Amino acid sequence: MKQIIIITGAGKGIGKSIALDFAKAANTKKDFTPVLILASRTLSDLESLADECHSYGAASDIIQTDIADIAQIERLITTTLERYGTIDCLVNNAGVGRFKPLDEMTEDDFDYTMATNLKGTFFLTQKVFAVMEKKRSGHIFFITSIAAETAFKSSSIYSMSKFGQKGLVETIRLYAKTCNVRITNVMPGAVYTPMWGEVPDTLKNVMMMPEDISAPVVNAYLTAQRTSLEELVIRPVCGDINE
Ligand SMILES: NC(=O)c1ccc[n+]([C@@H]2O[C@H](COP(=O)([O-])OP(=O)(O)OC[C@H]3O[C@@H](n4cnc5c(N)ncnc54)[C@H](OP(=O)(O)O)[C@@H]3O)[C@@H](O)[C@H]2O)c1
Numbered sequence: 749m750k751q752i753i754i755i756t757g758a759g760k761g762i763g764k765s766i767a768l769d770f771a772k773a774a775n776t777k778k779d780f781t782p783v784l785i786l787a788s789r790t791l792s793d794l795e796s797l798a799d800e801c802h803s804y805g806a807a808s809d810i811i812q813t814d815i816a817d818i819a820q821i822e823r824l825i826t827t828t829l830e831r832y833g834t835i836d837c838l839v840n841n842a843g844v845g846r847f848k849p850l851d852e853m854t855e856d857d858f859d860y861t862m863a864t865n866l867k868g869t870f871f872l873t874q875k876v877f878a879v880m881e882k883k884r885s886g887h888i889f890f891i892t893s894i895a896a897e898t899a900f901k902s903s904s905i906y907s908m909s910k911f912g913q914k915g916l917v918e919t920i921r922l923y924a925k926t927c928n929v930r931i932t933n934v935m936p937g938a939v940y941t942p943m944w945g946e947v948p949d950t951l952k953n954v955m956m957m958p959e960d961i962s963a964p965v966v967n968a969y970l971t972a973q974r975t976s977l978e979e980l981v982i983r984p985v986c987g988d989i990n991e
Pocket residue numbers: 756757758759760761762763787788789790791793813814815816841842843844845864868891892893894935936937938939940941942943944
């Protein structure tokens with residue numbers, strides 16, 4: 749049976765790796781036929797990712813979306829439902845961060861971060877959950893962060909947004925348990941992705957890679973439907989990097 753899987757922030761980093769690992773699983777896992785709905789703001793990223801997914805034999809569809817815009821969230825959902833009739837999985841991965849000392853943070857940094865990490869994640873989840881609640885099945889992943897529980901000096905606004913996402917995870921779980929919907933909070937430590945910009949080799953050498961996060965996410969989805977992997981805390985073996 750087809751599995752309709754929306755991945756936000758699919759164009760780069762962890763989201764891209766999640767899409768590719770779902771695509772590869774289409775080849776290796778019997779009876780798993782994913783349709784990957786690839787959503788982020790940069791069309792060229794999504795086009796090249798869709799080509800890669802097809803090379804693994806997986807179906808994908810591009811819906812260019814800025815989740816900070818509620819109208820675009822509506823369009824993502826209505827287009828998915830018009831084309832495929834349902835949503836089986838949502839990976840709330842799109843996220844932004846601006847990292848600098850407390851006294852350098854601006855109102856624009858605050859609004860920009862909250863619009864994606866909190867407002868966008870909340871309204872997309874609210875609308876997708878309604879679809880899953882009605883059909884009494886589905887799986888929602890939140891790629892939050894260890895910064896959802898641990899403070900870092902350069903991450904004040906980012907941490908606020910990630911602590912906030914964890915609040916949404918805990919709340920939605922109360923609803924999800926009553927209607928057979930699985931919720932997984934994924935809390936990675938430092939992963940080498942474009943979010944970090946340029947990093948020295950010394951730092952890169954102790955960071956995780958996107959596939960270290962995507963493999964457990966795909967496994968959590970493919971595990972028995974009766975089982976919910978509620979939380980995945982994934983750190984570099986050397987622990988947290990205080991940047
Ligand atoms: N890298 C880490 O160390 C780390 C650790 C813990 C948690 N995380 C979390 O993991 C998630 C992915 O991070 P990453 O490191 O892979 O970041 P990344 O390399 O910067 O990729 C983020 C992706 O999200 C998309 N995106 C950003 N804002 C969006 C919006 N408003 N609407 C739709 N798409 C949007 C970006 O594409 P466009 O710009 O084209 O839209 C990009 O494809 C984030 O939630 C991040 O907070 C990352």
